[in-house]
Amino acid sequence: MMFERIAPEQHDTLDGVPEPAENPHLYGHEQAVSMLTAAYRAGKLPHALIFAGPVGIGKATLAFHLASYLLRHPDHRNAPEAFVAPDPGSAQFRQVASGAHPGVLHLTRPQNDKTKGFKTVVTVDEIRKVSRFLSMTSHDGSYRVVIVDPADDMNVNAANALLKNLEEPPARTLFILIVHAPGNLLPTIRSRCQTIRLTPLDDASLLSALAGTDQLAPDEPQARAALVERAGGSVRGAILLTQYGGLDIADALDKAVSGGRTGIADAHKLADVVAGRDSAIQFEIFNRRALDLLAESAADAARSSELARANALADAWQDAQNAISETETYNLDKKQHVLAMIDRLNAAMRM
Missing domain, CATH: 1.20.272 (Zinc Finger, Delta Prime; domain 3)
Incomplete structure (x- = not known):
């Protein structure tokens, strides 16, 4: 089946590989999923989370799957104990993936109009979108989710602007910061978020994730073992190595x-x-x-x-x-x- 991209191109987009927003598959991170669903079902989901871990292990994909879970189950008392893979044919999935859903705001490096590429930082103008986003009333009382990906790339002005949003967030709002190196964040931002440390994928999950993106690992056992070792549990790393x-x-x-x-x-x-x-x-x-x-x-x-x-x-x-x-x-x-x-x-x- 031909892959159809519906998400906007990002600074790190790879040809033929789904963006996290349009990836219906989540591999690994079972413990994190269990902890997040338990917190939500108990009515104790924090207002701000940091998903920390190496590049390419599925942190942003987890964030979008959590957003989908919250949008599909606005009443925490009726929410299931596990995520259910989103339906790529549903209106909600396509809205979130294309950046058009009123309940999800995805902030990343913006395009650079001068070079036609992307800026090297998440700018303060991007973070200013948060206030406008949160000022709009949710049509059905469900969560509004802000995903900053990666938060490491915020410049100082952007980080300070985000800090103001984190200090007094509206009810039923969730911030998710995708972070490769938590030490790069302002301590005041880290102190207002619960950090969830995500580990590299195990070998089986890594190979399953590769197959799920139609990026096949080598057939020869020695080459496959070398790929798994070099990739270090990162799907993105494995794709870069093979393709x-x-x-x-x-x-x-x-x-x-x-x-x-x-x-x-x-x-x-x-x-x-x-x-x-x-x-x-x-x-x-x-x-x-x-x-x-x-x-x-x-x-x-x-x-x-x-x-x-x-x-x-x-x-x-x-x-x-x-x-x-x-x-x-x-x-x-x-x-x-x-x-x-x-x-x-x-x-x-x-x-």
């Missing part, structure tokens, strides 16, 4: 980092592949693998009680993250970024 040359990019980066001076030619070759005009996703894959290498090395050092090295690698990870953000924010030369990142990795690995 966008991610495994080759990761292998090439590993080779460039371990090659020392003999890796210079490999580094330039890799930079040409991931820093081209139409290589935004490949550039994302490269940066993610670079961060993973530093994080894995820091974790190994900590397990070996090499605390000074672990701290140095953690600092290198933060420096790398800052370099990625600056390159995206200021549209810096991507090839130079790639070559500098490989140098940074080589230096860090030799600490």
Whole structure:
């Protein structure tokens, strides 16, 4: 069956892969679902939630499934103990997916009219939509749900504007903040939300999720095992690895980092592949693998009680993250970024 996209394109949209708003399938996170439905059925659902966890594990999909659950069961006393998969043919599903439902507001990075791409942050103008959204009376007394995805991307003005909305929310309003790194949020925002930490998908859920998006894993057992290990429980990570040359990019980066001076030619070759005009996703894959290498090395050092090295690698990870953000924010030369990142990795690995 041909996939029909009805959700607006996002800054991280992948061809042929449903957006969270239009994905009728939710894989994993059973414990979180059970906790959320129990709280709602008891009339004790918090007014603000943080769904925290790695990129691509289904945090936003969970948020939209929770929104669907609340809209379908406005009386908490009659709500079921589990989510029921939404019907893609229903009017409610299509309204939510297309961004037209009066009870759901989805805020993310807006389009950049100058570049025809997307801005690098969730802007204050996006957050200002919350006040207008909440000022409209719900037609049937059901919940209104605000989903900020990802909340990590809010700039300072946007974060402060959201904080005002969180301080005195109207009744039957739920804020859901999708967060990859909770430490990036203002402490005052974190203190007004209940954090639900979501874990990477197990192997079976990951492979089921891949099949559910028609992105098939390799048939060969060794290649499939390598994909599962590299993906780290992230469906998005697995799709990037299989459909966008991610495994080759990761292998090439590993080779460039371990090659020392003999890796210079490999580094330039890799930079040409991931820093081209139409290589935004490949550039994302490269940066993610670079961060993973530093994080894995820091974790190994900590397990070996090499605390000074672990701290140095953690600092290198933060420096790398800052370099990625600056390159995206200021549209810096991507090839130079790639070559500098490989140098940074080589230096860090030799600490």
